[in-house]
Amino acid sequence: MSLVPPRVPALIVKEFLAVWRDPKSRFVLVAPPLIQLVLFAYAATFEVENAALAILNQDRSAESRELAARFTASESFRAVKTLTHVRQIRPTIDHKEAMAVLHIPPNFAAGMKRALDTGGEGVGVGVQLIVDGRRANTALVLLNDAQTIVADYAGAVAAERGAPGPPATLVSRAWFNPNLDSQWFIVPGLVGTLTLVVVTVVASLAVARERELGTFEQLMVTPLRPVEILIGKTVPALLIGLVEGIFIAAVAVVWFQVPLRGSVALLALSLVVFLLSAIGVGLMISAYARTQQQAIVGSFLFLMPAVILSGFATPIENMPGFVQVLTYADPLRYALVILRGLYLRDLPADLVLDQLWPMAVIGTLTAGAATHLFRKRLQ
Secondary structure, eight states, X not given: OOSSOTHHHHHHHHHHHHHHTOHHHHHHXXXXXXXXHHHHHHHSOSOOOSEEXXXXXXXXXXXXXXXXXXXXXXXXXXXXXXXXXXXXXXXXXXXXXXXXXXXEXXXXXXHHHHHHHHTTSSOOOOOEEEEOTTSHHXXXXXXXHXXXXXXXXXXXXXXXXXXXXXXXXXXXXXXXXXXXXHHHHHHHHHHHHHHHHHHXXXXXXXXXXXXXXXXXXXXXXXXXXXXXXXXXXXXXXXXXXXXXXXXXXXXXXXTXXXXXXXXXXXXXXXXXXXXXXXXXXXXXXXXXXXXXXXXXHHHHHHHHXXXXXXXXXXXXXXSOHHHHHHHTTOHHHHHHHHHHHHHHHOOOHHHHHHHHHHHHHHHHHHHHHHHHHXXXXXX
């Protein structure tokens, strides 16, 4: 005797047909994930290039012109305006004519010469970079880039004139992402984020669709038990999510050249557990909603906080303490740790399991809540 009654596979096939025969459902499953993958991967970047730069060079010496040229030659800055007076700095920033203003003072060349003659003891020369702090992340990146440009220039001038170098130098090295490519950080996160969106929406519509189409009453009079109905709703969403997740994971490696250093088997296992936890949330929403519109609204009420609290864009460690507690109920939080770990650093199996069991607990609790709500609807 089969452990799975024949009526359950029949319900699974019926769910696949219901999704596939609906043109809107087919569009939701295919188009949005592809569009979001391209947009997020290329548009959501932490790198700053061609930031508008205004230059106020009050020294007009060969040294100051060389420094200004180093700024304009870098990929981070693009000269858009030349200023002639300090009074022009504020309106340039206020009116967003430039993201930053490079101010080289009148005594720049003389200060450089004094610093070289005395070995830099007690003498300094200042170069000012004013940035638009309304875009805080961009401003921080530009400040770091500017410090690197000025330090390289000072070192080159000292070496050219035979001056002693600094007593110590900092040699930086980035592990796991040597080029600090932001796509290596963002794209693995998209594997979890986009599959979460698709699976949650599909699962949340599973029961709500039956009510809106008037087939829920027909489902109630079938020999199917509540648990069997939920299984029939879970399997299609799981398979759809696996196909989406595997496709995006492959695109990350083939198109975006993100290395997959970890185990493919661990990646597949993690995707299954993560999807089951997301499906549990979706079925819980679906069992509570009476219409597809309510189900979609409920899905996005869950998805937006889930993405924000997951650490996809901002580190969880930077969030307030009470917000960090809320992240423990977010399955995407654990999935991102696994995905980024497997892609970039070959995360060991024991550390993967540390992130898997919380997702399994979330899936069990949400599936149990969905079963309870579904039974109440049947009464």
